[in-house]
Amino acid sequence: MDFAAGEDQQQPIEQIISVPILLSDRIRQTVDDSKTYKLECTEVGKLVDRLSQMLRSFVRFTNTAPSFYDRPVRRIYTDVTRNLKRALVLVRKCRRRSVFLRVVSIVSAADFRKLINLLDASIGDMKWLLSIFDSGGDYGVVLSLPPIASNDPILAWVWSYISSLHLCPLNVKIEVANGLCSLAHDNDRNKIIIVAEGGIQPLLKLLKEDSSPEAQIAASTTLFNLANSEDRARLITNELGVPIIVQSFQKSPIRVQISIVKLIARMAENDEVSQEAFARENVIRPLVTLLSFETDFQKQSIHSIAQINKQEAKNYTSSSSSTWSINRKERQNEPSELKLELKTNCANALWMLARGNLANSRIITDTKGLLCLAKIIETEKGELQTNCLMTIMEITTAAESNPDLRRYAFKTNSPAAKAVIDQLLRLIPDSDLTIPAIRSIGNLARTFPARETRIIGPLVKQLSHWNPEVGTESAMALGKFACPGNYLCTEHSKTIIEFNGVVPLMKMLRGGETTQYHALVLLCYLAMHVGNSEALVNARVLTALEGADKGIVGGDLELKELVVKGIYHLNMYHDAGVVI
Incomplete structure (x- = not known):
């Protein structure tokens, strides 16, 4: 079954509805003029009459309905039109013909049998269509199977569900959204059908039903299941879903917020366009506010938000301050498990919004989010702590490549930076x-x-960690301290040697390929900056580099050049007999 919108999707629905009625009238006239196969033509006429009545009944419905879900209408009416055209062609051949055409018959009884089967199927499709729309949803969801979808029951179910989202009362819509949620959870093919058949818009409309938390949870959970790919997350954004999601998130009770923030995180994770759209809708600030709820610095954090940009803060406050005050009162009595779940998911959403995004990382630091994250890392455990740490890791990744963010958010005298560093150092042995x-x-x-020994010492210690991945990560981190691009590379290199980092690095040369690579890079940096170190001589680093030049380096020209520089500096001091 092709779920893409075809040519019929571009035509006005009024035109699609009117064509088969006109065809049925022409067939009726042609049947009366038939000269051969009169019995078969009469049977065709009866089926066409029945089909015509159904077509006109549906037109009466469309005249009274302000709007309706047209996807199944387009598909079924296109199929009905095709079958009526076949009927018209066949019965025309049964009118008066020449003597020659009477001898050479171009019509057979088999043609009529095939046509009658097609018309029967069209009648079944129209009967199903009328059952969907005629009751107005008063009797719940219709899950019968029209002939057009006999080979794909899921398509019929999706049509019924989405139609009910348009027509049914709220209690049925909740049931329907949960049905779609179950279908979307099953497999990606179902997700593709739901999206292709226009399921996003009615779900977003249901999400706006702030009078019913159950409706909002059902809608947001279904959208969450749909948004597990870049394409589908982007479609939700393209349907102007982000403003609706953010508005619903800010105004909702805690259990709805949990469901919506999961949707925010998934869309931001899978699609960078959605990631940026959420930032434009100022979702980061309420996320940080919720994350800092019931913490010692909550008031300070909220005050800091207002200092960033007075006009922006004014707009933000006018739209949400009363809502937040109500929510604070309500959530005082919420179970601690719900509060923890909300914070955990808010931290996850911040992680996904910051991932690979410099602008969003900057916004988080603007809201004093670093202080909030550091405090939670200090006091919490489990998934909440992990999500906060991963958010910080994404912010530091952005800061590494952006000097402005680095100077702004992580200057040495910044309380937020100090708090973050303290917690990172505390977690290193974890x-x-x-x-x-x-x-x-x-x-x-x-x-x-x-000479930042407080930082470098713990990193050097991890070079000897039993887990080679930890040792490799430490070598990579220390390499950033000792690389020539770091203005203080010489001083940091001396500190690494003072903390006995050479011996574990030499041992790492016997590890896996990745471990060998990063250990070799760091040893080269140390040789380039402190080539006269006695520790390098005693560990026979020169011999290791010379051997590595033939073994580990391989075809890596950049690494080969680095090894040559390291060997040069070691030889220079060795020949001069200068050792410290």
């Missing part, structure tokens, strides 16, 4: 969170002053 903590520290390597 086996579950070591790698993102180390990576975050490495991303900030250019922000630390010379």
Whole structure:
């Protein structure tokens, strides 16, 4: 079954509805003029008459309905039109003909049998269509199977569900949305059908039903199931869904907010256009506010938001301050499990919004989100703590490539930066969170002053970690301290050596390919900056680099050049006999 919108989707619905009625009238006249196969033509006429009555009944419905779901109408009417055209061609051949055409018959009884079967199927389709629209949804969802969808029951179900979202009362719409949610959860093909058949718009409309939390949860959960790919997340955004989602999120009770924030996170995760659209709708600020709820610095954080941009804060406050005050009162009595679930999902949404996005990372730092994230990392455990740490890792990744963000958010005298660094250092020995903590520290390597032993010491210690991935991550982070692009690379290199980083690096040269690579890079940096170090001589780094030139390096020209530089500096000091 082709779910793409064909040519019939471009035609006005009035034209599609009128054509088969005109065809049925012409067939009726032609049947009366038939000279051969009169019995068969009469049977065709009866079926066409019945079909004509159904077509006219549906027109009467469309004249009284302000709007209706037209996807199944277009598909069924197109099929009915095709079958009526076949009927018209066949009965025309049964009118008076020449002597020659009477001898050479071009019509057979088999042609009529095939046509009658097609007309029967069209009658079944119209009967199904009328059952969907005639009751106005008063009796719930119709899940019978029209002939046009006999090979694909899911298509008929989707049509029935979406039609009910347009026509039925709210209680039925909730049931219908849950049915679509179940279908969308089953497999991606069902998701494709729901989206292709126009399911997004009525779900977004249901999400706006702020009088019914159950309706909002059903709609947002269904949209969440649909948004697991870039294309479908983008379609929700293109249907102007982001403003609706954000508005519903801000105004809703906590259990609805949990469902909606999951949708926000998934769309931001899968589609960068949606990621940016949510930022334009100022969703980051309420996320940070909810994350900081019932914390010591909550008032300070909210006050800080207002200081960023007075006009923007005015707009934000006028639209949501009364809502937030109501929500605060309501959520005081909410179970702690719900509050934790909301915070966990808000942190996940911030992570997805910050991932690979410099502008969103900057907004989070503007809202004093770093302080909030650091405090939660300090006091919480589990998924909430992990999500906050991953958000910080994304912000530090953006800061690594953007000097302005680095200087603004992570300047040495910043309370937020100090709080973040303290928590990253505390997490480094934690086996579950070591790698993102180390990576975050490495991303900030250019922000630390010379001889920063408090930072480098724990990283060097992790070079000997039992997990080679942790050791490799530490070597990568220390490489950012010692690389020539770091203004303080020489001072940091000396500190790495002072903390006995050479020996574990030499051991890492016997590890896997990735481990060898990053250990070799860091050893080259140390040789380039502190080639006269006794630790490098005693560890026989020169011999290791010379061997690596033939083994580990392979065809990597950049690494080969780096090894040559390292060997040069070691030889230079070795020949001069200068060792410290």
